[in-house]
Amino acid sequence: MISLDAIEEIAQRHLNELPEEFRQYLGDIVFRVQDLPDAETLEALDLASPYDLLGLYHGVDMASKSVMDPHPDIDMIFLYRLPMLDFCQKTGEDLNNLVRHVLVHEIGHHFGLSDDDMQAIEDEE
Numbered sequence: 001m002i003s004l005d006a007i008e009e010i011a012q013r014h015l016n017e018l019p020e021e022f023r024q025y026l027g028d029i030v031f032r033v034q035d036l037p038d039a040e041t042l043e044a045l046d047l048a049s050p051y052d053l054l055g056l057y058h059g060v061d062m063a064s065k066s067v068m069d070p071h072p073d074i075d076m077i078f079l080y081r082l083p084m085l086d087f088c089q090k091t092g093e094d095l096n097n098l099v100r101h102v103l104v105h106e107i108g109h110h111f112g113l114s115d116d117d118m119q120a121i122e123d124e125e
Helices: 004-017 039-044 081-091 095-110 115-124
Strands: 030-034 055-058 076-080
Touching (some): 004 076, 004 095, 055 095, 081 095, 095 115
Parallel strands (some): 030 076
Antiparallel strands (some): 055 076
């Protein structure tokens, strides 16, 4: 089975391949690879199964940040290994491509893009 470290290496490689004009705005964002989302996350998102979530951006997107915030939270992107492996097994999707897609999607949320915005961008490609 693919390890947490292997998923992290794939994600790091794709992160390093992003254009510098995007990477420079990631700031101190923290990337975490976990097996599954925690119960608190599942409850907050009203998800029935931890396998319903491949990744998550947690933080205040760049469009909503303010210098007036006294204690800004740490921006984090979570990638969930077991749901991604399950998705690949069920759909035949390449894990490398899926990790890249989820990573870019969650970075999009960091920049303030909605799911609909990102879908429109993908549809243009």
